[in-house]
Amino acid sequence: MSRSIRVLHVDDDEALLDLTKTMxxxxxxxxxxxTETDAHEALSxxxxxATYDCIVSDYDMPGMDGLTFLSAVQERHHDLPFILFTGKGSEEIASRAISAGVTEYLQKGGGTDRYLVLANRIDNAVAKYRAERERRKSRERYRALIEYSSDSVAILxxxxxxxxxSPAAEGILGYPPEELVGTSSFEYVHPDDRESVKTAFRECLDDPSVRPTATYRFEHGDGTWHVLESRAANRRDDPAVEGFVVNTRDVTEQHEAKQQLREERELFDAALDALPDTFYISxxxxxxxxxxxxxxxxMGYTEQEMRELPPEQFFAEEDRERIASVIEEVHAGETVVYEARVLTKSGETVPKxxxxxxxTDDDGEPMALCGIGVDTDLSPEGVD
Structure with a gap:
C-alpha cells in the first residue's frame, strides 16, 4: 500500500480549489x-x-503573493516541496520563482490534462523530498553512532x-578532526608500511565485499610513531556514507607487549637450546x-613429527607402562624422578x-608437564 501524499493548496479562488482537489x-x-484561500491561514x-508533503500555491493572491508565501514557508520548512501553480505567467515571475527556490513552476489552464501534469509534478517532488529526508536521517543516525564510538571513525x-x-580521532591520532579533513590519510603512515596499507585499501576499492584489516605505524600528533589497527569497509554506494568507513584503534601497548613477549620467548628458547641436557614441556x-x-x-624427528607422536612412542616398549604410571603420579601432584630408555626415530634406545x-595455574588447574633428562651410565639392563 502506497503512502498517502498530503497536499496543501492555497488559492483565493474557491471554485478552482474545489476543482483542483477533485482532479x-x-x-x-x-x-x-x-485547501486554504488565505496564505496567512495556511502559515498558521x-x-x-498539521504536516504536509507538498505546498501548491497561486501567485497573485490578496494580502500575500505566492513568492512571499514561499519565503515564509522556507523559513519554517526550507526543503518542503513548493509548486507555484498560477494563471499569471510571465518570464519575469518564472525567473523570480526559480531564483527564490521554488520546486516547480506550472501555469494553470490547458484543460484537464494540466491537472494530470500537476499530479505528476507533485508525485515526483514528494518522492524526491522523502528520499532526501530519509537520506538525511540516515546520515544523522550514522553520525550519532560514530561520534559516540571510542574508536576513531573516518570516511575516506x-x-x-x-x-x-570523528571526535574520538583526536585522542587516538593526536590531531583535531578539522586538521585531518582534506588531507591524505597515507601521508601519516610510516614509509615502510605505506605500500601495504595502500594495497589493503585498493583491495577494498576493487571489491566492496572485502573488509581488510591493516596494522601499521602512524605519525601521531605529538611526533611519535603509534601502532594503529584499522578496518575498512567500502560504503561508496550507501547514500548515507558515500565513501570508505575506516575504524581505527591504537594498539601500541598491545604491539609492544607482543614484541616483549616475543623477545622473552626467543631468549627462553635460546637458554633452553644452550642446555646440554634434554628439556621438555608437554x-x-x-x-x-x-x-x-x-x-x-x-630423537631425530622433525618438529611436526614430535608434535604428532603420542607420548609412549618416545620410549622403549618395555618402559611404556612405567611412563603411563609416571603421568598418573604427576597428575596426583608428585614430582617424579625415574629412569627410562628413550626410543629415537632410528630405533636406538638411549637410557636417561x-x-x-x-x-599449574593460580587456581591449581594443570597447565603442563615439564622435565629434564640427563645421561645415565646405567646399561639398559639396569634401568628400572
Missing part, C-alpha cells in the same frame, strides 16, 4: 488535498500540528583523503608442546634419568 485526488488515489496550519574518498573524522596428557634442540637432535613435574 488531483481522482488522478492519484493516495493523494489527500487540503504549518505552524500548528577513493583517493584515501579524509572526508570526515601438555597435561603428555603430548609434546615445547622442547629444546638437544631433545630434538637426540628423567624428572617430571606438573605446572
Amino acid at each position: 488531483l485526488e481522482r488522478e492519484h488515489d493516495s493523494m489527500v488535498v487540503e 496550519k504549518l505552524d500548528g500540528d 574518498d577513493a583517493e584515501g583523503v579524509f572526508q570526515y573524522v 601438555h597435561p596428557d603428555g603430548t609434546a608442546w615445547r622442547w629444546n634442540q638437544a631433545l630434538q637432535d637426540l 634419568r628423567l624428572s617430571a613435574t606438573m605446572l
Whole structure:
C-alpha cells in the first residue's frame, strides 16, 4: 500500500480549489488535498500540528503573493516541496520563482490534462523530498553512532583523503578532526608500511565485499610513531556514507607487549637450546608442546613429527607402562624422578634419568608437564 501524499493548496479562488482537489485526488488515489484561500491561514496550519508533503500555491493572491508565501514557508520548512501553480505567467515571475527556490513552476489552464501534469509534478517532488529526508536521517543516525564510538571513525574518498573524522580521532591520532579533513590519510603512515596499507585499501576499492584489516605505524600528533589497527569497509554506494568507513584503534601497548613477549620467548628458547641436557614441556596428557634442540637432535624427528607422536612412542616398549604410571603420579601432584630408555626415530634406545613435574595455574588447574633428562651410565639392563 502506497503512502498517502498530503497536499496543501492555497488559492483565493474557491471554485478552482474545489476543482483542483477533485482532479488531483481522482488522478492519484493516495493523494489527500487540503485547501486554504488565505496564505496567512495556511502559515498558521504549518505552524500548528498539521504536516504536509507538498505546498501548491497561486501567485497573485490578496494580502500575500505566492513568492512571499514561499519565503515564509522556507523559513519554517526550507526543503518542503513548493509548486507555484498560477494563471499569471510571465518570464519575469518564472525567473523570480526559480531564483527564490521554488520546486516547480506550472501555469494553470490547458484543460484537464494540466491537472494530470500537476499530479505528476507533485508525485515526483514528494518522492524526491522523502528520499532526501530519509537520506538525511540516515546520515544523522550514522553520525550519532560514530561520534559516540571510542574508536576513531573516518570516511575516506577513493583517493584515501579524509572526508570526515570523528571526535574520538583526536585522542587516538593526536590531531583535531578539522586538521585531518582534506588531507591524505597515507601521508601519516610510516614509509615502510605505506605500500601495504595502500594495497589493503585498493583491495577494498576493487571489491566492496572485502573488509581488510591493516596494522601499521602512524605519525601521531605529538611526533611519535603509534601502532594503529584499522578496518575498512567500502560504503561508496550507501547514500548515507558515500565513501570508505575506516575504524581505527591504537594498539601500541598491545604491539609492544607482543614484541616483549616475543623477545622473552626467543631468549627462553635460546637458554633452553644452550642446555646440554634434554628439556621438555608437554601438555597435561603428555603430548609434546615445547622442547629444546638437544631433545630434538637426540630423537631425530622433525618438529611436526614430535608434535604428532603420542607420548609412549618416545620410549622403549618395555618402559611404556612405567611412563603411563609416571603421568598418573604427576597428575596426583608428585614430582617424579625415574629412569627410562628413550626410543629415537632410528630405533636406538638411549637410557636417561628423567624428572617430571606438573605446572599449574593460580587456581591449581594443570597447565603442563615439564622435565629434564640427563645421561645415565646405567646399561639398559639396569634401568628400572
